[in-house]
Each structure stands twice: as C-alpha cells, then as structure tokens.
Amino acid sequence: MxxxxxxxxxxxxxxxxxxxxxxxxxxxxxxxxxxxxxxxxxxxxxxxxxxxxxxxxxxxxxxxxxxxxxxxxxxxxxxxxxxxxxxxxxLAELPEPGPAAPDPAIRVTDRDSLRRALATLSDRQRAVVVLRYLEDLPDAEIAAELGCSEATVRSHAAQGRARFRDALLALDHDRTEESL
The missing domain is CATH 1.10.1740 (Rna Polymerase Sigma Factor; Chain: A)
Structure with missing residues (x-):
C-alpha cells in the first residue's frame, strides 16, 4: 500500500x-x-x-x-x-462481478443502476448493507462496529434492502420507458 x-x-x-x-x-x-x-x-x-x-x-x-x-x-x-x-x-462502486457479461454495455448499465440504487440509501443503511453483504459480518459484529443494537442493524438492513430494491425497479422502469 x-x-x-x-x-x-x-x-x-x-x-x-x-x-x-x-x-x-x-x-x-x-x-x-x-x-x-x-x-x-x-x-x-x-x-x-x-x-x-x-x-x-x-x-x-x-x-x-x-x-x-x-x-x-x-x-x-x-x-x-x-x-x-x-x-x-x-455514488458507491461495487466490486467487480464474476464472469464478463456478453455485451459490455449491459455490464456498464447494470453497474450504473447498482451505484445509483446504492446512493439512495442513508449513510447508516449503506454501512449496514456493505458490512453485511460485502464484508459478510454477522449482525452482532455490525452492531458493535456501528455502536447500535442488533435490532437497529436488522431494521437498517431491511429498510436499506427495500429502498435499494425500489430504486432498482424505478431505474429499470425509467430505462424501459426511454427505450420505447
């Protein structure tokens, strides 16, 4: 380093x-x-x-x-x-995906959608989602790291997932509308 x-x-x-x-x-x-x-x-x-x-x-x-x-x-x-x-x-940059997509434009578009959706999360939701899904930490460790209860971690995770999913759906809808 x-x-x-x-x-x-x-x-x-x-x-x-x-x-x-x-x-x-x-x-x-x-x-x-x-x-x-x-x-x-x-x-x-x-x-x-x-x-x-x-x-x-x-x-x-x-x-x-x-x-x-x-x-x-x-x-x-x-x-x-x-x-x-x-x-x-x-905007968050997600880790590189596994095998390359057949069309590089699809990969770029997908990564952009993921970044935009992740950017809709609050700071705490983003921290919980990153610690849980990127760092693969259990709720107890995330709670200790953020200085909150495990219930708060689960709440941030659930709200973050819902917001992330809704943002991805909205972005997909917008993309579909543009292509028509």
Missing part, C-alpha cells in the same frame, strides 16, 4: 507496514464501497491509517486489530458524512 514514515510515534514500523500490506487491499475495497469512489476511499484509508499508526501499540494489544481498524474506517466515514455539505453526492 503506502510506505510509512520511519519515525517511531506509534510503534514498530515494519510490523505496522506488514499489517497494512496484508489487510490494506480489503480496507480499500471496503472504503470504496462506503464512499463510492477510489479517491475518497484512498483518503479515508490514509486518514485512518495515520490514526492507527499513532495508536499502534494499543491496537496490536487487541484481540482483533483488523476489526478495530475497520471500525475506525466506518466511524471516520460516518463522521465525515455528517460534516460534508449536502450538495456533495457520492
């Missing part, structure tokens, strides 16, 4: 760099799903890695340091969304 400065603010630099090298790609993917674009995802990850490096000794003493860093990503994302202006709209 990125090279860390050699000063000893937070602890063992090689150990930290190894940790980042092993997990950085996963954090970047997670951040990209939360923020909707690569640049914002890189900014989010770098911001969190700076905080993590400063707290490295404490983080390495934890049972699940990776989960702690992911929670830092989630918290920083949600805090940043509260501070951003309402005029800024980010």
């Amino acid at each position: 990125h090279r860390i400065a050699a000063h000893r603010v937070g602890g063992d630099v090689p150990e930290f760099e190894q940790f980042v090298a092993e997990r950085g790609h996963g954090w970047q993917r997670y951040a990209r799903a939360l923020t909707g674009n690569d640049v914002a995802a890189q900014d989010l990850v770098q911001s969190v890695l700076l905080k993590a490096y400063r707290q490295w000794r404490r983080i390495t003493a934890m049972e699940f340091p990776d989960a702690y860093v992911r929670r830092m990503l989630t918290s920083t994302f949600l805090d940043g969304k509260r501070r951003r202006s309402d005029s800024e709209v980010l």
Whole structure:
C-alpha cells in the first residue's frame, strides 16, 4: 500500500507496514464501497491509517486489530458524512462481478443502476448493507462496529434492502420507458 514514515510515534514500523500490506487491499475495497469512489476511499484509508499508526501499540494489544481498524474506517466515514455539505453526492462502486457479461454495455448499465440504487440509501443503511453483504459480518459484529443494537442493524438492513430494491425497479422502469 503506502510506505510509512520511519519515525517511531506509534510503534514498530515494519510490523505496522506488514499489517497494512496484508489487510490494506480489503480496507480499500471496503472504503470504496462506503464512499463510492477510489479517491475518497484512498483518503479515508490514509486518514485512518495515520490514526492507527499513532495508536499502534494499543491496537496490536487487541484481540482483533483488523476489526478495530475497520471500525475506525466506518466511524471516520460516518463522521465525515455528517460534516460534508449536502450538495456533495457520492455514488458507491461495487466490486467487480464474476464472469464478463456478453455485451459490455449491459455490464456498464447494470453497474450504473447498482451505484445509483446504492446512493439512495442513508449513510447508516449503506454501512449496514456493505458490512453485511460485502464484508459478510454477522449482525452482532455490525452492531458493535456501528455502536447500535442488533435490532437497529436488522431494521437498517431491511429498510436499506427495500429502498435499494425500489430504486432498482424505478431505474429499470425509467430505462424501459426511454427505450420505447
């Protein structure tokens, strides 16, 4: 990922760099799903890695340091969304699909629809959906990461799925209308 400065603010630099090298790609993917674009995802990850490096000794003493860093990503994302202006709209970028579609235009159109539908979710709904379906976390871990109850996680997931489904149907309807 990125090279860390050699000063000893937070602890063992090689150990930290190894940790980042092993997990950085996963954090970047997670951040990209939360923020909707690569640049914002890189900014989010770098911001969190700076905080993590400063707290490295404490983080390495934890049972699940990776989960702690992911929670830092989630918290920083949600805090940043509260501070951003309402005029800024980010679209989520979903992971690459498996086998290529026969027609590349269909793949582009489908990805655009998924991004637009995901953008209709509230920040918390998006975080729950990404943690559940991209990171494959159980409700208890999502609740711990977001600082809410499991019932709230299930509520956000249900509402997010419904909103996502409705947005996809509306986009499909609009596309059908345009083609007539």
